Amino acid sequence: MIFEGLADKLQQTFKKLRGRGKLTESDVNDAMREVRMALLEADVNFKVVKDFINRVKERAVGQEVLDSLTPGQHVIKIVNDELTALMGGTQSRIMISSKPPTVVMLVGLQGAGKTTTAGKLAGLLLKQNKRPLLVAADVYRPAAIKQLQVVGEKVGVPVFTIPGSQDPVLIAKQATDQALAMARDVVIIDTAGRLHINDELMDELVAIKIQAKPHEILLVVDAMTGQDAVTVAESFNTKLGLDGVILTKLDGDARGGAALSIKAVTGCPIKFAGMGEKFDALEPFHPDRMASRILGMGDMLSLIEKAQATIDFEKAKELEQKLRKDEFTLDQFLEQLQQVKKLGPLEDILGMIPGMGNLKKLQDAKIDEKEFKKVEAIIQSMTKKERRNPNLINGSRRKRIAVGSGTRVQDVNRLLKQFYEAKKMMKRLNEMQKSGKKSNFKLPFMR
Amino acid sequence: MNLFNELKKGLEKTRKGFTEKIEQLVSFSTKIDEEFLEELEAVLIYADVGLRTTEKIMNNVRQGVKDKKINSPADIKPFLKSEISSLLGRDLIRTKISGLPTVILVVGVNGVGKTTTIGKLGQYYQRFGYKIMFAAADTFRAAAGEQLEIWAQRVNADIIRHEEGSDPAAVAYDALQAAKSRNTDILIIDTAGRLHTKSNLMEELKKIYRIISREISEAPHETLLVLDATTGQNAMNQAQLFSQAANVSGVVLTKLDGTAKGGVIVAIKSELEIPVKWIGIGEKADDLRPFQPNEFVEALFDDK
Ligand SMILES: Nc1nc2c(ncn2[C@@H]2O[C@H](COP(=O)(O)OP(=O)(O)O)[C@@H](O)[C@H]2O)c(=O)[nH]1
Numbered sequence: 001m002i003f004e005g006l007a008d009k010l011q012q013t014f015k016k017l018r019g020r021g022k023l024t025e026s027d028v029n030d031a032m033r034e035v036r037m038a039l040l041e042a043d044v045n046f047k048v049v050k051d052f053i054n055r056v057k058e059r060a061v062g063q064e065v066l067d068s069l070t071p072g073q074h075v076i077k078i079v080n081d082e083l084t085a086l087m088g089g090t091q092s093r094i095m096i097s098s099k100p101p102t103v104v105m106l107v108g109l110q111g112a113g114k115t116t117t118a119g120k121l122a123g124l125l126l127k128q129n130k131r132p133l134l135v136a137a138d139v140y141r142p143a144a145i146k147q148l149q150v151v152g153e154k155v156g157v158p159v160f161t162i163p164g165s166q167d168p169v170l171i172a173k174q175a176t177d178q179a180l181a182m183a184r185d186v187v188i189i190d191t192a193g194r195l196h197i198n199d200e201l202m203d204e205l206v207a208i209k210i211q212a213k214p215h216e217i218l219l220v221v222d223a224m225t226g227q228d229a230v231t232v233a234e235s236f237n238t239k240l241g242l243d244g245v246i247l248t249k250l251d252g253d254a255r256g257g258a259a260l261s262i263k264a265v266t267g268c269p270i271k272f273a274g275m276g277e278k279f280d281a282l283e284p285f286h287p288d289r290m291a292s293r294i295l296g297m298g299d300m301l302s303l304i305e306k307a308q309a310t311i312d313f314e315k316a317k318e319l320e321q322k323l324r325k326d327e328f329t330l331d332q333f334l335e336q337l338q339q340v341k342k343l344g345p346l347e348d349i350l351g352m353i354p355g356m357g358n359l360k361k362l363q364d365a366k367i368d369e370k371e372f373k374k375v376e377a378i379i380q381s382m383t384k385k386e387r388r389n390p391n392l393i394n395g396s397r398r399k400r401i402a403v404g405s406g407t408r409v410q411d412v413n414r415l416l417k418q419f420y421e422a423k424k425m426m427k428r429l430n431e432m433q434k435s436g437k438k439s440n441f442k443l444p445f446m447r
Numbered sequence: 448m449n450l451f452n453e454l455k456k457g458l459e460k461t462r463k464g465f466t467e468k469i470e471q472l473v474s475f476s477t478k479i480d481e482e483f484l485e486e487l488e489a490v491l492i493y494a495d496v497g498l499r500t501t502e503k504i505m506n507n508v509r510q511g512v513k514d515k516k517i518n519s520p521a522d523i524k525p526f527l528k529s530e531i532s533s534l535l536g537r538d539l540i541r542t543k544i545s546g547l548p549t550v551i552l553v554v555g556v557n558g559v560g561k562t563t564t565i566g567k568l569g570q571y572y573q574r575f576g577y578k579i580m581f582a583a584a585d586t587f588r589a590a591a592g593e594q595l596e597i598w599a600q601r602v603n604a605d606i607i608r609h610e611e612g613s614d615p616a617a618v619a620y621d622a623l624q625a626a627k628s629r630n631t632d633i634l635i636i637d638t639a640g641r642l643h644t645k646s647n648l649m650e651e652l653k654k655i656y657r658i659i660s661r662e663i664s665e666a667p668h669e670t671l672l673v674l675d676a677t678t679g680q681n682a683m684n685q686a687q688l689f690s691q692a693a694n695v696s697g698v699v700l701t702k703l704d705g706t707a708k709g710g711v712i713v714a715i716k717s718e719l720e721i722p723v724k725w726i727g728i729g730e731k732a733d734d735l736r737p738f739q740p741n742e743f744v745e746a747l748f749d750d751k
Pocket residue numbers: 110111141193195555556557558559560561562563564640701702703704705726727728729730734
């Protein structure tokens with residue numbers, strides 16, 4: 001099924017409604033129970049959920065169900081629209097000041113990912129032909145300054161600190177002059193992680209703000225944060241006045257309700273999303289994708305975009321032609337595997353597909369590197385003829401192939417079995433397309 | 448020094464959010480009706496207890512009302528207290544320190560407080576005169592080794608370190624050999640933070656685990672999963688997948704000195720049967736406590 005999870009449940013709820021004109025309050029109430037569950041499971045703040053549900057209810061009750069949509073889809077659309085609207089537009093930019101240096105200050109709880117994010121942000125600005133300066137102002141956590149220095153070296157950006165200083169306010173203050181002297185045009189200040197209830201340390205941030213006069217103060221938030229996200233963001237916002245939020249660790253399976261909660265309560269836009277530990281893994285934040293992720297409908301847009309960026313479309317077309325002629329051979333099988341491999345770790349991809357986020361399935365669907373090498377070796381040990389016509393491959397040929405590829409006959413058998421299964425599946429998908437049955441999700445090579 | 452009071456102080460914010468809400472609710476309600484129960488449910492969800500475990504608790508509450516164990520709003524507090532403490536289990540579960548060395552492996556996602564917890568554990572055990580060694584098997588994050596080294600100096604522990612980017616399993620191996628030959632009592636192995644969904648990193652963790660048990664068959668004697676109290680329902684996924692990779696035997700819940708309620712530990716214990724063994728209530732070496740379910744619930748519900 002295409003939309004598992006919430007969407008599926010909503011469809012179920014509305015099945016009985018088919019053919020009716022208007023949505024009644026009790027229809028909508030049933031649906032809203034499912035939506036509420038989904039949002040709470042995604043860690044959206046309890047109060048935010050309550051308000052949200054009320055708003056959607058108001059909008060949905062009494063509405064004509066559009067002809068083209070089923071009631072279920074209709075409500076999903078309302079929910080999705082409202083969520084996306086609540087999350088705000090895309091604003092993945094650091095406002096560059098006309099009078100350099102632009103000063104950016106990163107703040108947040110302990111362990112949110114500030115130092116790594118500082119490095120990523122510097123890397124991003126470098127790519128935009130800026131000349132960033134990193135500033136190490138975490139004088140508390142052991143080796144935090146050293147960490148930023150190593151990070152700076154890796155991304156190729158200088159790091160300023162006052163060696164041995166215990167005074168983050170002074171470090172931040174001197175950073176601007178230092179930037180001017182070094183002709184750096186963006187200053188990124190990495191501050192120590194702190195609890196929002198620690199008055200002394202929160203006051204220290206205010207002092208840094210006064211001295212360093214940042215153009216942007218960005219709150220770094222872990223995407224896995226629970227109900228407390230709102231309290232934390234509100235405290236930082238009241239004390240400092242935030243200009244935006246960076247959400248980290250979104251490459252995991254967190255549904256990221258914190259993002260919605262923070263946006264709803266503070267109004268601060270989410271500017272970037274951290275998608276991995278590497279220094280280029282900072283991406284623009286897409287409110288619409290986050291909406292479907294929070295609803296448990298997967299991140300389809302990201303997946304499609306990723307596929308488009310990595311799949312070789314000439315090859316895909318060629319493959320499709322062959323499929324139409326029912327000529328799926330082992331050569332194509334290998335090619336297809338190679339394309340899938342290019343997309344990146346399979347579990348990342350599956351996580352983006354609706355209903356595939358399910359952990360158990362992820363475990364089973366893993367392709368590991370070794371396994372892949374084996375498959376490659378086996379197919380390459382076949383003759384051209386065998387590859388084109390796998391039916392030829394009898395017992396003695398299997399033995400030869402196993403020896404040639406340094407594998408066992410069982411491995412060859414397994415591969416052939418997988419191949420025939422893939423072939424069957426391709427054929428089915430192909431027929432589905434030909435018969436015009438609409439499938440919302442197409443495999444990347446089924447364009 | 449009164450440990451109980453200190454613990455209470457560390458948990459003040461948790462208490463504020465949780466107990467006070469329940470108290471307000473109780474004092475504003477005259478009878479137990481649907482509205483009251485809904486508000487109660489909200490309090491639990493607000494504490495990150497999670498939907499499923501909240502439902503479980505609420506079902507028991509409803510049953511309690513039916514059975515006349517709960518007759519007025521005022522009965523709710525003691526009832527919930529015993530509910531939660533029975534979900535959490537009543538006993539303190541200590542790590543047995545036996546055999547040379549006792550090996551503790553520390554795992555978790557990025558930034559939860561693994562390295563800090565190891566420093567604190569060192570401090571805790573050192574007071575009993577144990578000989579302690581740290582292994583810096585986080586060879587990935589910049590300056591992770593330095594961070595652990597500073598903690599080792601603070602709490603007077605030995606440390607085995609390789610250079611950044613080297614094989615973490617090799618660090619574990621060297622540390623095991625060193626610990627054996629130096630008669631170390633407790634070897635605590637730090638690992639790089641990893642998201643539980645990254646299969647290559649989880650494979651790396653499995654490899655570290657395998658090497659440890661190959662060298663000492665009962666080891667690791669304890670695998671501690673470190674969870675951040677601010678984490679929401681994702682902590683369940685973390686617990687599940689880390690258990691599969693490294694046979695987690697206990698949880699350390701950190702950052703309980705914030706306002707986060709840490710209610711997710713109730714869900715983890717009741718749904719995954721993994722006990723909480725330690726809680727972190729600050730950044731200093733002394734800010735670690737053995738998790739006493741009774742004391743925790745007491746502190747949570749104490750209103751003075
Ligand atoms: N407030 C508070 N901070 C903590 C606690 N435990 C760890 N931290 C902080 O969390 C941050 C990340 O800790 P670290 O040990 O480096 O995490 P790791 O990446 O899991 O090793 C550091 O700034 C620690 O000081 C705790 O119990 N309370």
